[in-house]
Amino acid sequence: MKNVVYKRSRYSKQQRTDLPLIKSLIVVLLLTAGLIQSCNHEKGYLPKAKQLVPQKAFGFKVGEVKLLDSPFKESQDAEAKYLLSLNLDRLLAPFQNESGIKTEASPYPGWETNFLPGVALSFYLSGTSRLYALTGEGIYLKNIRYILDHLRKCQLNNGGYLLGSRDGKEVFSKLEEEGYYPEFDNWIKGHGEPYYVMEKLFSGLIDVYKICNIPLALTIAVDLADWLQKHMSHISDEDLQKIMFTEYGGLNWVLADLYAITGNAEYLAMSKRWHDNGVLVPLTKGIDILTGIHANSQFPKVSGLAYRYRYTADSSEWKGAVFFWESVVNHRSYVTGGNSSNELFSPKDSLSHTLNPNTEENCNEYNMLKLTSLLFQMEPRVEFADYMERTLYNHILSAQNIKDGRVCYYLPLMPAVQKIYQSLYDIFSCCVCSAMDSYTRHSEYIYAHSDSVLYLNLFIASSLTWREKGISVRQETRFPFEDNSVLTFKCKRKTRLCLKVRHPYWLSEPMRLWINGEEHPLIPTDGYYSIHRTWATGDRVEIHLPMNTRIERMPDDENKIALFYGPVLLAGTFDEETAVALSEAHDAPAVIPGEVPVCQWLEAADEPMYFRLNVPSSVDINLKP
Ligand SMILES: [Zn+2]
Known part of the structure; x- marks a missing residue:
């Protein structure tokens, strides 16, 4: 049972890097001697596997929701500017070095050289795909194609294997020959976490395929998965469990996703082998083993559980994922929505002594938002949407310097401790890299839908184009600087639809809503106000959100x-x-x-x-x- 600190903390690793100058003040107060803390880009993508458990809600395709002016748009733009400033050859260099292809470019410094080479490019692919779908700007597509062409050359040079990890091939060969060996976990030696970086590469390639509809991305991912299958055939289940002691991201998730895309049942079988018994078995039984374990290692594997449930119908997987989410959000999260102290989960309901400069690793909230979206799609509960709002405003936006796109590794909650933004070009920590995707995702949390329902979860200025229904909705608001939001509908034809407006937990007085100037009576049910109506072009919904x-x-x-x-x-x-x-x-x-x-x-x-x-x-x- 891994109920003790078993992961090396990345805090110590981060201390070895040269941290940038302290730039900004974290906002804390004490009260009464206590704390105050204060293109239809998916055209052509049709999953081939049969989904056994139907979803109750769906996210809109990337690009169908676009941000209008707001701090979230500024945040997305800052990340876009950063991504466009990166040198593609330097991002590719770790892959070329590992595959024996000569390059003049040197890898970026920091973790791109020392700890997790190649991770930056993986997140770059995810973020850039999103930005292409959101903006339609050809530069993003051009950059993606350039990267894919070079990655393919690296892969063909290596019989399907593809990674930027230093000595990754050597590590995998040793595992195949000897099985698990004790030094495997010692990533400081420069071998990194090869399965973790592989999962991030799969995620980036799958995002490119799904969002930009580029078949080469899937070809590379499938060839890599086939290489992985051969590799895994040399490793016993017992050794695989020991390997999973080290962070391996969400291999169970991406392999289940490859199964969904291709219908190849081998990938689902591989996903099931990447099932960390030490953590996931207790969770599926409702046993809380989180205290003291490395937080960020857990989110992707639990997302894998939540996602795979759609294709296995194994209800214990669903229960385990929800139990984990509740254990983190309701018992181990701070007011910002963030979690972890020195990268570890705190004891249950015991947070007051855990405040230090190293609370809330930024990757955690990125990964928790992804898990939350997966859960919402199966069970559209208002608490999932509440969590998205809390975390986006109070952790995600807070952890980024909107002026230049730098992000924090930790969002420190200790009173009177300052935020430290990491350098954009010298460190390339996990959090700088996950931000490349994280800060392009804001638009994806605002709305969701089923066939007959449109969920309005967040009050963020945005435009929605629901192509399938021929409906566009423009949400204009300066919320939270103002306490109202206005939706305007455009419909190709009159459409019967239930608009579900989230009932926020923080209202100071009852919410009020007008349709075309006429007040509509509101009774919240299960955290939403349901408005059944046949919608037509010009319909205007005005929402008043009193707060204090x-x-x-x-x-x-x-x-x-x-x-x-x-x-x-x-x-x-x-x-x-x-x-x-x-x-x-x-x-x-x-x-x-x-x-x-x-x-x-x-x-x-x-x-x-x-x-x-x-x-x-x-x-x-x-x-x-
Ligand atoms: Zn991180």
Whole structure:
């Protein structure tokens, strides 16, 4: 049973890298001696395997939802600018080096050289595919084709094998000959985590195939899977379980996905062999073994469980995935929606002593959002959508510097500790690389659908083109800077449809909704307001979302409180001198609200969502999102 710390922490590894200068202040306050923390691009893609469990909801195809102006659009644009600035030959160099093809380019430094060579290119493929579908700009497609052509040359030079891992071939040969050997787990020697990087490559190739409809991407993925099948045939189940002690990403997921795409049952059988008994068996039995284990290693394998269930109908897989999600979100997550302290899961409902500079690895929330989407598609529960909103606003956006696209490795929640954004070109940590995909995905969480239902989950300015139904919806809003959102419909023909508008948990007064100027009575059921109607061009839905100041408390210390405005966590800011002093003291000012009701704690400042604290405190505190 892996209920102890069994993963080497990447924290120590990260410390060895040269961290960039501290640039920005994390927003924390203490209250009452406690904390406040503060083209139809899928045309042609038809899955060949039979799905045994039907989905209740579907995500829209990438590109059918586009962001309009908002912080999310700025965030996506910042990531796009970064991706376009990367040198393709340098991204390809680890693959060419490993396959013996001469290249003049040197791999990027940091993890691209030392720990996880080739991972950047894998996430680059995912992010670039999305940006192509979202923008239609040919440069993205040109870059993808260039990469695929070179990857194919590397693969053909190596009999189907393809990886950027340093000495990957050597590691795999040794495993085939000797079985599991103790040094396998010692990735500091430079062998990296070969199965982890392989899974990321599969993910990138599958994204290119599904989103951009490029057959070469699938050809490469299938040839690699066939190589992997031969490789796995030399390894016993017992040794495979030991190998899974090391992070292997979501090989169970991508192999199940390849089964879905191709109908080749061998890939489903391989997916089932990548089933980490130490973690997944207890979860499928409802046993919580998460305390102290490496958080990010678990999300992709649990996503594999959630996804494979569609094709196995094994209900224990579904129950295990949901149990994991609930154990993380309801018992081990901070107010930001993020989780992990020094990369490890905290004890259940015991978070108040886990705050340090190394909370919330950014990869975790990227992976948790992917898992949450998979769960929502099978069971469209409002808590999944609530989680998406909380995490997108309070972790994902917070962990990125919108001005230049740099991201944090950790989002530190310790009082008076500053955020550290990583360099864009020197480190290439797992979090810099996962951000290449993560920050191009914002639009995918806003809406979902079934044949007769349109779910509105997030109040983010966007345009939806539902080609299958001939319906377009434009959502115009400045939320959360304003408390309303307006939907305008365009329909090729009048269409009967249930619009399900999420009932947010943070409303300060009942939500109100008008259709074409006439107020519509609202009764929430299962977290949504259902509006059954025959929709026509020009229909206008206006939604009023009253919000106010509110607090959330630490589960194990009610004096540690986070201050929110609606869904948005507010961060305390100080003048520079105070910030430096607090940082050096690892402390934050106490605030004594006395009997003042929470809704009166804030006084509006000059900008929307900016406030001054209106109750006594030891220093002046301003608050912002
Ligand atoms: Zn990471």
